[in-house]
Amino acid sequence: GWSSTxxxxxxxxxxxxSRAPAAYRVVLLGASxxxxxxxxxxxxxAADSLDSDECELCGDEVFEKEVEVDGEAxxxxxxxxxxxxxxxxxxxxxxxxxxxxLLYSITDRSSFLRASELRITLRQLRPPEHTPxxxxxxxxxxVRRREVSSSEGRACAAVFDxxxxxxxxxMQHNVWEAFHGIVRQLRLRRDVRDA
Ligand code: GDP
Ligand code: MG
Numbered sequence: 001g002w003s004s005t006x007x008x009x010x011x012x013x014x015x016x017x018s019r020a021p022a023a024y025r026v027v028l029l030g031a032s033x034x035x036x037x038x039x040x041x042x043x044x045x046a047a048d049s050l051d052s053d054e055c056e057l058c059g060d061e062v063f064e065k066e067v068e069v070d071g072e073a074x075x076x077x078x079x080x081x082x083x084x085x086x087x088x089x090x091x092x093x094x095x096x097x098x099x100x101x102l103l104y105s106i107t108d109r110s111s112f113l114r115a116s117e118l119r120i121t122l123r124q125l126r127p128p129e130h131t132p133x134x135x136x137x138x139x140x141x142x143v144r145r146r147e148v149s150s151s152e153g154r155a156c157a158a159v160f161d162x163x164x165x166x167x168x169x170x171m172q173h174n175v176w177e178a179f180h181g182i183v184r185q186l187r188l189r190r191d192v193r194d195a
Contacts, residue, residue, distance in 0.1 A: 020075075021066060021072070021073035021074050021075050022074050022075070022186075022187075022190065023074070023075040023076075023077070024074060024075070024076050024077070024098045024099060024182075024183065024186050025077045025079060025096060025097050025098045025099075026076055026077065026078050026079065026097060026098065026099050026100070026101060026179075026182055027079045027082070027093050027094070027096060027097035027099075027100050027101070028040070028078065028079065028080045028082060028100075028101050028103060029082050029093070029094070029100055029101070029102050029103065029115075029118050029122075030082070030102060030103030030104055030111065030114065030115055030118070030136075031103075031104065031105075031108070031110065031111040031114040031115070032083050033105065033108070033111070034103045034104055034105040034108070034111050034138055034139075035103060035105065035138040035139060035167075035169045036080050036082065036083065036103055037080060038138075038169035038170070039078075039080075039101070039103070039138075039169055039175060039178075040061070040063060040078060040080045042169060042172060042175045042176070043063055043065070043076075043078050043175075043179060044063045044065070044078075061079070061080045061081045061084060062077060062078070062079050062080070062081070063077070063078045063080075064076070064077040064078075067179065067180070067183065069180045069183040069184060069187075070180075070184070072187075074183050074186075074187075076179065076183065078179075079093060079096060079097065081093045094118075094121065094122065094125065095125065097131070098131070098186060099131060099132045099133065099134075099182045099185065099186050100122060100131070100132075100133045100134075101133075101134055101136050101178060101182060102115050102118055102119060102122075102133055102134065102135050102136060102162075103115070103136045103138050104135075104136070104137060104138070104148065104153075105137075105138055105139045106137045106138070106139050106140055106142070106146050106147065106148045106153070106166065107139050107142045107145040107146060107147055108147060108148075109147040109148055112137075112147075112148045112152070112153075112156070115135060115156075116156060116160075119133065119135070119160045119162070123160070128161050128162075129189065129192075130189060130193075132162070132163070132182060132185030132186055132188075132189065133160075133162040133163075134162060134163045134164070134165060134178055134181055134182055134185070135153060135156060135157040135160070135162050135163070135164045135165075136164075136165055136166075136167055136178055137150070137153045137164070137165070137166040137167070138166075138167050138168065138169055139168060139169075139170070140166040140167060140168045140173070140174075141168040141170050141171045141173070150166060153166065163181060163185065165177060165178050165181065
């Protein structure tokens with residue numbers, strides 16, 4: 001079999017129709033404290049991948065691994081540099097993704113408003129037909145501290161033309177669904193482009 005290092009090298013050096021899986025850069029965005037790092041550790045540590053112990057740590061905020069979605073492999077690089085970048089540097093994360101997971105906490109209305117702002121910024125930079133975004137309402141385990149209802153989240157996603165999911169990183173609920181969902185969205189766009 002191929003080691004993950006081999007497949008990374010070959011996906012860089014061979015274009016198009018090789019056996020190397022498609023590679024996607026997925027950026028985590030959202031206010032501080034909403035659970036981006038928690039998402040990263042689940043991505044980095046979970047057994048739900050082809051090589052669970054082969055996640056490459058490229059710096060402590062960028063993780064790359066091969067995941068299998070609907071029977072097809074994809075190399076996903078998850079980028080969590082948003083909080084450590086300030087001011088103009090944040091342009092870097094917001095420009096560097098093929099797709100975005102836009103997180104808020106259902107226990108923190110200001111993080112929901114922040115997600116809306118980020119969504120507007122993103123759409124000014126990226127046309128929706130090429131760049132999928134999933135709005136993620138995290139911490140849905142904290143039922144009694146909920147400040148943002150599911151229907152508000154869903155309505156916001158509908159206005160902004162993106163997918164919506166509620167998750168709990170603490171309970172590991174729906175987090176992989178979000179990662180798999182973004183890969184599916186990327187594939188849909190790729191298939192349309194290639195058609
Ligand atoms: P970041 O600033 O966006 O990277 O947020 P972190 O991942 O550091 O999470 C901030 C805090 O929220 C930490 O104490 C986490 O343990 C906690 N946290 C993250 N996700 C969840 C969740 O789904 N449920 C609960 N109850 N706590 C969470
Ligand atoms: Mg963090």
